[in-house]
Amino acid sequence: MLNKLDDALSFHQNALRVRGQRQELIAANIANADTPNFKARDIDFKAAMQNAIAGANQNANTPNKTSAMHLDATSSSTPSFSGGLGEPLFRKIAQGSVDGNTVDMDVERNQFADNSIRYEASLTMINAQLKNMLAAIQGS
Amino acid sequence: MSLFNVFNISGSAMSAQSQRLNAVASNLANADSATSANGTPYKAKQVVFSATPSASPDASGVKVLKVIEDASPPKVVYEPKHPLANEKGFVTMPNVNVTEEMVNMISASRAYQNNVETMNAAKTMLLKTLTIGQQ
Numbered sequence: 145m146l147n148k149l150d151d152a153l154s155f156h157q158n159a160l161r162v163r164g165q166r167q168e169l170i171a172a173n174i175a176n177a178d179t180p181n182f183k184a185r186d187i188d189f190k191a192a193m194q195n196a197i198a199g200a201n202q203n204a205n206t207p208n209k210t211s212a213m214h215l216d217a218t219s220s221s222t223p224s225f226s227g228g229l230g231e232p233l234f235r236k237i238a239q240g241s242v243d244g245n246t247v248d249m250d251v252e253r254n255q256f257a258d259n260s261i262r263y264e265a266s267l268t269m270i271n272a273q274l275k276n277m278l279a280a281i282q283g284s
Numbered sequence: 285m286s287l288f289n290v291f292n293i294s295g296s297a298m299s300a301q302s303q304r305l306n307a308v309a310s311n312l313a314n315a316d317s318a319t320s321a322n323g324t325p326y327k328a329k330q331v332v333f334s335a336t337p338s339a340s341p342d343a344s345g346v347k348v349l350k351v352i353e354d355a356s357p358p359k360v361v362y363e364p365k366h367p368l369a370n371e372k373g374f375v376t377m378p379n380v381n382v383t384e385e386m387v388n389m390i391s392a393s394r395a396y397q398n399n400v401e402t403m404n405a406a407k408t409m410l411l412k413t414l415t416i417g418q419q
Contacts, residue, residue: 175297
């Protein structure tokens with residue numbers, strides 16, 4: 145029962161996690177706009193999201209073992225998953241600068257605003273889902 | 285949580301940019317200081333930024349690696365009445381390029397503003413996150 149509730153919210157929970165990480169990366173790019181030889185980085189959102197969902201499923205289906213005598217709940221053939229969101233990639237250079245810095249402030253600010261809007265969209269979705277659940281529980 | 289780290293990253297950038305602004309202020313203030321405590325004309329100071337690891341391995345903050353003295357040659361002006369003029373009437377003035385410093389100042393203050401906005405955006409996002417599930 146609780147697992148079902150968790151599943152319903154897990155997509156947007158993962159989305160928020162990946163968005164949060166991306167926000168941090170872009171903040172680092174903006175912060176290092178004047179650092180010589182700094183290369184701007186970003187994550188491939190699609191791949192990171194797939195990783196996050198795969199990791200969440202893996203964790204949900206694997207019960208904790210508190211004793212060495214316990215048997216594996218899942219088949220041992222499933223690959224072990226690190227749970228990481230994927231390695232950040234380097235951004236393509238539109239206009240290079242003499243000091244080797246590849247931060248393009250227009251791109252970064254654009255992506256930063258875009259990412260925060262999408263983060264808030266996920267928040268809104270989670271809130272709406274919670275409201276739906278409450279409506280179902282309370283029945284009024 | 286990664287959003288909290290945005291505060292550390294933007295904060296490090298803000299302090300680095302304010303140090304840069306500090307260097308600019310010092311340079312502009314001393315643009316005409318023909319002598320200093322050690323008897324030589326003032327030398328322009330420049331900060332060198334460096335990316336520094338933060339709490340997350342992927343995102344890095346900024347720190348001021350070192351403050352260097354500008355290596356460009358000093359300005360030499362002809363002013364025979366100046367007490368520090370040499371026998372030919374030339375005075376060695378600081379190597380501060382005022383135009384460059386003004387550009388530096390604008391760049392530093394814009395970068396500072398950018399980071400303030402980054403921080404504000406992260407703050408709004410975190411506050412919104414805290415309202416999950418509230419009616």
